[in-house]
Amino acid sequence: MLEESFQAYNSGHADGVAGHQDQVRxxxxxxxxxxxxGVVDGSVAAFQAELVxxxxxxxxxxx
Numbered sequence: 879m880l881e882e883s884f885q886a887y888n889s890g891h892a893d894g895v896a897g898h899q900d901q902v903r904x905x906x907x908x909x910x911x912x913x914x915x916g917v918v919d920g921s922v923a924a925f926q927a928e929l930v931x932x933x934x935x936x937x938x939x940x941x
Contacts, residue, residue: 886906886912
């Protein structure tokens with residue numbers, strides 16, 4: 879079960895970074911919560927990366 883939870887989280891994280899969510903995975907009774915946490919974490923990571931990129935652009939720095 880632990881392996882499935884890690885896989886669900888990792889899938890959710892990848893989907894969050896990509897900006898979408900698989901509702902079937904999110905609704906899964908056993909691994910849905912892990913998937914949803916991964917989606918949120920991935921979304922936050924994508925937001926942070928874009929925020930840093932925007933600040934660098936504003937400061938005239940290259941990536």
